[in-house]
Amino acid sequence: MSELIFLVEEAPEGGYTARALGESIFTEADDLASLHEQVRDAVHCHFDEGQEPKVIRLHFVREEVSGFAACLAESLRLSGPVAKPLFPSFLSILLRKG
16 A cells, blocks of 8 residues: 555544544544654554555544524625515525535
């Protein structure tokens, strides 16, 4: 194996988690420096000597939630009185699809 990719996410309770793609490797740490050490150690333990990947790539994933409906409402409010009546019907379409 030439490369192994880990998906890294911020843990809800603090710190980070890292999960390998295509391998059963998972680790966690309180900070990024520790996470790098934990990932290297987990990879070393998982593979036989000489079978370890040459490159370990950490792919940081961050999930963000935006208040789309609130942003839309504000933009419609700023668009003037003609746009205001459209908002409730547009929002109901969004909620039905979601």
